[in-house]
Amino acid sequence: MASSSDRSPSDRSPLPDAKSIPDEPWQPGIGAPARIDLRQYDQSWYSPGRSKPWILLWWLVQAVVFPLTLHAHHAPRRLLLRWFGARIGRGVAIRPSARFHYPWKIEIGDYSWVGSGVEFYSLGPIRLGNHTVVSQNTYLCTGSHNPADPAFGLQVAPIVLENGAWIAANCFIGPGVTVGANSLVGARSSVFTDLPADSICLGSPCKPRKPRVFN
Numbered sequence: 781m782a783s784s785s786d787r788s789p790s791d792r793s794p795l796p797d798a799k800s801i802p803d804e805p806w807q808p809g810i811g812a813p814a815r816i817d818l819r820q821y822d823q824s825w826y827s828p829g830r831s832k833p834w835i836l837l838w839w840l841v842q843a844v845v846f847p848l849t850l851h852a853h854h855a856p857r858r859l860l861l862r863w864f865g866a867r868i869g870r871g872v873a874i875r876p877s878a879r880f881h882y883p884w885k886i887e888i889g890d891y892s893w894v895g896s897g898v899e900f901y902s903l904g905p906i907r908l909g910n911h912t913v914v915s916q917n918t919y920l921c922t923g924s925h926n927p928a929d930p931a932f933g934l935q936v937a938p939i940v941l942e943n944g945a946w947i948a949a950n951c952f953i954g955p956g957v958t959v960g961a962n963s964l965v966g967a968r969s970s971v972f973t974d975l976p977a978d979s980i981c982l983g984s985p986c987k988p989r990k991p992r993v994f995n
Contacts, residue, residue, distance in 0.1 A: 820931035826903070829884050830865070838864050838883065847876045861886070869910065885922075888912075889943065904936040904955065909943035915967075916949045924955050942977065951986075964992050 828835060841860060849856045857874045865884025872888050875896040880886055885902040888894070889910035897917040900906050904922035908914070926933040937956035944962035947953065952970040959965060960977030970984035979988040 815930060816932055817930055818932055821933075822931065823934045826934055826936065828882055828903075830882070834864075835882070842879065849876050851876060895949070903934075905938040906940075907938065908941045909945065909961065911944050912941050913946040914941070915947060915951075918947050918949065918951045918953065920953045922955050962992060962994075963988075 830838075841864070846857060846860060849860075854873045857876065857878075858868045858872055861868050861874070861880065861883045866880065867887040869888060869890035869892065871891040872894070873892075874888075874894040875898075877896045878894045878898045878900070880900045880902065882902045883900075885905050886900055887905070887907045889908055889912060891910060892908050892912040892914075894914050895916040895918070898914050899919045899921075901919065901921045901923060906920050906922060914920070920939050922936055922939055924935045924937075926935055935955065939953055939955070940958040941947065941953075942959060942961035942963075945959045946964045947959070948965060948967040948969070950968045951965055953959070953965075954970070954972045957971050958974045959971065959981075960975055960979065963975050963977055963979045963981060965971060965975065965986060966980070966982035968984070969982055969986040971981075971986040973985070975981045975986065976988055978992050980990050980992045981988050983989075
């Protein structure tokens with residue numbers, strides 16, 4: 781039997797001409813009808829806390845100036861955040877790739893650390909205590925939507941990380957969560973409810989596993 785490479789050009793099936801493919805109208809949508817109607821979405825009640833020009837100015841500064849500051853020199857980033865309304869304590873370390881949606885809704889206590897790629901989605905207040913660590917690529921999310929609302933209504937709730945808390949890398953901290961003082965949230969955990977103080981907490985959903993004991 782001759783291989784396909786041995787066939788003459790006249791024996792090979794021609795590729796279909798694009799003009800010969802019928803132009804069928806596209807019908808968007810997959811599966812059952814949506815019970816959500818995003819045309820009804822309304823967040824007119826929500827206030828970001830500053831004017832639109834001020835918000836756009838911050839986003840420009842964050843996109844251009846903030847990431848160009850020197851990696852090991854945190855003072856310029858602390859100053860920029862304070863200029864835009866954040867409350868930043870003494871000796872706070874913030875990496876250049878950290879992002880702050882609305883800095884005027886953020887408080888970071890003395891000597892706390894914010895790692896590379898951390899996202900403060902601060903539709904609502906985010907408060908960090910003293911000596912608190914938020915490690916790389918963690919997402920602090922104060923906004924969500926009502927799952928029972930056909931209009932997908934916006935919901936906003938604060939996040940509080942108490943003194944000495946450590947949020948390890950790649951965690952998700954949801955709206956309304958308080959992490960107790962000196963607790964550790966293990967890497968890649970998802971936190972949807974409050975966590976007690978002095979605990980090591982892991983998992984998705986994150987739960988307390990054992991006491992955090994210091995030497």
